[in-house]
Amino acid sequence: MNNPLVQLSGVKKSFGPVDVLKGIDLKVYPGKVTALVGDNGAGKSTLIKGLSGVQPYDEGVVLFEGQEVHLHTARQSSALGIEVVYQDLALCENLDIVQNMFLGREETSQLTLDESSMEYQAAKALQSLSVKTVKSVRQKVSSLSGGQRQTVAIARSVLRDAKLVILDEPTAALGVAQTEQVLNLVRRLADSGVAVLMISHNLVDVFQVADDIAVLYLGTMVAQLKTEETNHNDVIGYITGLKKL
Amino acid sequence: MSDVVPIKTGHEGSTADQFKAYFSRLRAGEMGAVPAVGAMLLLVILFSSLSPYFLTTLNIANLFVQTATILTMTVALVFVILIGEIDLSAGVTAGTGMAIFVKMNQVLPQYWIWNLAFAFLVGLAVGWFIGFFVAKIGVPSFVISLALYLALPGVMLIILGEGGVLRVEVPEIKAIMNQNLPGWAGWAMLAVCLVITTAMGLWDRGRRIKAQLPVRPLTLLWIKVAASGILGAAAIVLLNTNRSQNAFMPIAGVPLVIPMVLFILFACTFLLDRTRFGRHLFAVGGNPEAARRAGIKVARIRMMAFIICSTLAMMSGVFNISRIGNVESSAGRAIVLQGVAAAVVGGVSLFGGRGRVAHAALGAFVIAMIDNGLGLLGIPAGVNFIVTGGVLAVAATVDALARRRSGASLNRT
Numbered sequence: 001m002n003n004p005l006v007q008l009s010g011v012k013k014s015f016g017p018v019d020v021l022k023g024i025d026l027k028v029y030p031g032k033v034t035a036l037v038g039d040n041g042a043g044k045s046t047l048i049k050g051l052s053g054v055q056p057y058d059e060g061v062v063l064f065e066g067q068e069v070h071l072h073t074a075r076q077s078s079a080l081g082i083e084v085v086y087q088d089l090a091l092c093e094n095l096d097i098v099q100n101m102f103l104g105r106e107e108t109s110q111l112t113l114d115e116s117s118m119e120y121q122a123a124k125a126l127q128s129l130s131v132k133t134v135k136s137v138r139q140k141v142s143s144l145s146g147g148q149r150q151t152v153a154i155a156r157s158v159l160r161d162a163k164l165v166i167l168d169e170p171t172a173a174l175g176v177a178q179t180e181q182v183l184n185l186v187r188r189l190a191d192s193g194v195a196v197l198m199i200s201h202n203l204v205d206v207f208q209v210a211d212d213i214a215v216l217y218l219g220t221m222v223a224q225l226k227t228e229e230t231n232h233n234d235v236i237g238y239i240t241g242l243k244k245l
Numbered sequence: 246m247s248d249v250v251p252i253k254t255g256h257e258g259s260t261a262d263q264f265k266a267y268f269s270r271l272r273a274g275e276m277g278a279v280p281a282v283g284a285m286l287l288l289v290i291l292f293s294s295l296s297p298y299f300l301t302t303l304n305i306a307n308l309f310v311q312t313a314t315i316l317t318m319t320v321a322l323v324f325v326i327l328i329g330e331i332d333l334s335a336g337v338t339a340g341t342g343m344a345i346f347v348k349m350n351q352v353l354p355q356y357w358i359w360n361l362a363f364a365f366l367v368g369l370a371v372g373w374f375i376g377f378f379v380a381k382i383g384v385p386s387f388v389i390s391l392a393l394y395l396a397l398p399g400v401m402l403i404i405l406g407e408g409g410v411l412r413v414e415v416p417e418i419k420a421i422m423n424q425n426l427p428g429w430a431g432w433a434m435l436a437v438c439l440v441i442t443t444a445m446g447l448w449d450r451g452r453r454i455k456a457q458l459p460v461r462p463l464t465l466l467w468i469k470v471a472a473s474g475i476l477g478a479a480a481i482v483l484l485n486t487n488r489s490q491n492a493f494m495p496i497a498g499v500p501l502v503i504p505m506v507l508f509i510l511f512a513c514t515f516l517l518d519r520t521r522f523g524r525h526l527f528a529v530g531g532n533p534e535a536a537r538r539a540g541i542k543v544a545r546i547r548m549m550a551f552i553i554c555s556t557l558a559m560m561s562g563v564f565n566i567s568r569i570g571n572v573e574s575s576a577g578r579a580i581v582l583q584g585v586a587a588a589v590v591g592g593v594s595l596f597g598g599r600g601r602v603a604h605a606a607l608g609a610f611v612i613a614m615i616d617n618g619l620g621l622l623g624i625p626a627g628v629n630f631i632v633t634g635g636v637l638a639v640a641a642t643v644d645a646l647a648r649r650r651s652g653a654s655l656n657r658t
Contacts, residue, residue: 075540090538094531094598095524103528104539112519115449116456123252131252138255143273 003066005030005195006051006164011060013046020046021057022219027212028164033186033196035206035227038216039239044199047216048166051197052084053077065163081163085153087172093142097134098122100141101156125159126151129188133181147178154185158194165189167198171205183209203232217241256453260464280643281591281607288611292618299621302488306500308610308617309484310422313502314564315616316609318584319591320513321557323605324550326588327517328530329597330386332375334393335584336577337401338555339562342367343572344401347411357415365559371397372555376548386551394578401574410573413566421505422567425498428485434504435477441511443470502564509560514602526550530597586637587612594644612636 004027013021020043028034038044049055051062053071062069064080071077091100098115101122107114123137131151134144141149150170157165170186171179186209190196200206206213207227214224215238223238237243255266271279292299318335325332342364349360375393378384405411413419426434446466453460481499489496517523528536529546537543561580566572591608593600612633619629 074538078540086538090532090535092528092531092535092598095527099524099528103524103536104541106521106524108521112515113521113524114452116452116458119254119453120456120458123254126252134252136253136255 002029004028004063005065006197007063009061009063011047011050011057011062013043013050013055013058020219021050023060024216024219024221026214026221026224028195028197029212030163030195031190031193032211033190033198033209034212034214035210036197036199036214036216037201037203037206037235037239041218042216042239043219044216045168048084048168048197048199051077051082051164051166053082078160081161082166083157083160083162083164084166085150085157085168085170087168087170091141091149091153094140096140097126097137097144097152100152101125101159105160121159122155125155128192129155129158129185131155131185145178147174147181150174150178150182151185154182154189158189158192162194164195164197167196169199169201171200171202179205203235206235207232215239254459256459256461260462260468263461263465276647277592277601278604278607280640281604281611284590284611285607285614288614288618292614292621296618296621299618302483302486303490303496304617304621305483306488306496308613309480310500310502310568311617312610312613313422313500313506314561314568315580315583315587315613316506316606317509317561317564318558318580319587319605319609320509320602321554321561322581322584322588323513323593323600323602324526324557325386325554326585326593326595327526327597327600328547328550329595330379330547330550331390331585331595332386332551332554332558333390333581334371334375334397335390335554335558335561336579336581337394337397338368338371338577339558339565339580340572340574340576340578341371341397341400341404342559343562343566343576344404344411344574347413347566347572348404350414351411354414357417361418361563364562365556368556368559369552372552373548375555376551379551380544380547394581398574398578401572401576405572405574408574410571412571418563418567419570420567421502422500422564424501425484425496426501426504427498431481431485431499434499434507435474435481438477438507439470439474442473446470502567509557510602510606513557517602522546522549527598530599532598582637583612583616583633584609586633586640589637589640589644592644594648595641596644596648608640 006028008024008026011021011024012019024047036044036047046055050057051071053074053076056072062071069080092103095103098119102118107117109117119137126134126137129151133148134151141152144152154165154167154170167186170182174182183205186196186198190211198210210227212224213227213230213235215222215235217238218241222244225235234243258266298304318339321335322332345367346360346364349363350357353360371393375386375389378389379386443466446469450460450466484499485497487495487497517526525536525541525546528539528541529543533543562577565576565580587608588600588605589595589608590611591600591605593605615632615636616629619632
């Protein structure tokens with residue numbers, strides 16, 4: 001339990017002359033929510049793009065379950081069980097919840113889509129996250145609220161047996177009640193044993209749901225703290241570069 | 246694994262609940278087949294009150310046959326419209342294929358079936374060509390298909406010669422639109438359709454029961470089968486009565502083209518609703534970026550859509566030459582726009598991702614009825630074009646408004 005699922009050490013990435021990541025160390029634990037915070041341009045997006053395989057790191061070691069892995073394509077990451085839930089959601093509004101949850105990996109039997117099996121598993125995945133706000137799994141995504149869409153996107157990663165779920169600002173566009181729903185969902189996701197890495201700008205959300213807080217400042221990891229051992233002001237200090245360990 | 250799933254699936258409740266759910270979907274803007282059926286009823290009332298010939302058995306049979314060509318073109322176009330693209334050249338592609346077909350028949354009449362197969366290969370190649378430019382190079386489909394719309398009539402002109410018209414000499418091809426099934430075969434066709442509908446309904450139900458999912462009441466399936474049975478039986482009784490105006494040459498029976506069209510409808514519906522390819526086509530039409538991130542090969546799906554469209558359009562070309570008996574260099578120019586109009590009237594969204602083959606088929610009936618009815622009334626062809634254009638404009642407006650409405654309902658949260 002105390003072994004990190006993912007361990008980054010000395011990860012570097014630069015775009016031409018600009019060093020975006022200057023040797024990052026990060027540990028993400030199973031069953032825990034690790035918040036990744038930092039101001040705009042700190043390198044948060046670049047860090048997760050490397051993990052998702054979209055934009056490989058230039059240097060550094062990535063250990064996944066203790067084994068060194070090389071993430072060069074999204075497919076490789078996906079095969080390891082790394083799923084990214086993007087801010088702009090990546091759902092098809094014209095399809096229903098089940099169809100979206102199985103998009104790209106539809107199950108078939110006798111060469112035709114096995115709708116009943118997919119419907120059952122989708123409902124079970126939502127149920128395992130105690131989702132109660134969704135009326136029907138056959139609702140079109142276009143009829144869902146922002147929070148419900150976020151829920152579907154997160155449940156999709158559960159369905160894919162993800163070991164690490166990376167959430168890119170999951171509450172950015174949501175109202176108060178929906179933010180609460182999604183944060184609860186994130187908590188339950190971690191409690192089910194999944195490692196969660198959550199990018200967020202909202203420190204209230206971070207303190208509510210995260211176990212660990214990792215702070216990036218201009219491409220360096222200035223601190224990785226336990227939530228209970230720190231406070232708002234300290235974290236703001238690290239984010240703005242006024243405070244150093 | 247026997248825990249009851251508390252999240253609803255839309256299959257719960259009595260027959261009455263299901264009807265209620267249907268009407269609430271209608272109110273929410275998912276109108277489905279309603280506009281097309283409404284327009285059909287309106288046109289039937291209008292034309293039958295204006296022309297005593299409209300509802301004669303002869304004209305009804307004619308209407309079915311006329312619809313077949315437009316309908317096949319519409320179904321072909323549905324594949325590209327669903328991914329948010331357009332193929333303006335589908336009609337002239339069919340015309341070119343048929344010109345090649347009849348030209349080759351002049352040289353090798355005994356191999357007409359191979360010549361026909363070659364024409365379909367031409368359709369496939371044109372579809373591949375458009376798909377390549379759209380999916381791999383990024384040329385807008387409107388532009389590349391417009392280029393072909395301008396170029397292919399030239400190809401036809403070269404094949405057929407200046408002002409050339411070639412007659413279709415193959416009796417098998419001419420039979421499609423002009424020969425009829427014997428009376429019993431019409432009834433057998435209906436029986437096969439009903440058996441397939443019932444079997445597929447029961448099969449889906451069985452799968453759901455096996456997965457311990459809630460199922461809709463069986464009554465709904467029986468209502469569906471009974472309704473199709475009654476409508477189908479009415480059509481077959483009409484078509485099986487003698488509709489000839491010449492007492493010495495009786496004409497009766499279901500035209501041969503009808504089972505062919507039914508098969509096309511069945512196959513395309515099956516492909517779109519029950520296969521991974523169909524699902525991916527809808528996904529690409531709804532949100533290509535989401536489809537790409539889900540691991541769908543978007544470019545391949547796009548190419549396939551254009552290939553299916555052009556190949557199926559060739560079938561519409563076959564029906565067309567069977568009916569008019571010849572190929573001329575302007576073949577297929579008008580029908581593609583009728584096909585687009587029919588698809589949109591049938592609720593297929595020009596923005597992509599929304600629409601059903603069966604509804605598009607109803608749209609094709611509407612467009613064919615306008616053609617047929619105005620023709621019976623002796624109204625000049627110019628008016629016909631204006632009316633068809635007007636219907637397309639109205640349908641596209643309804644499509645845009647429906648989209649805005651569903652967009653507005655998103656922001657309600």
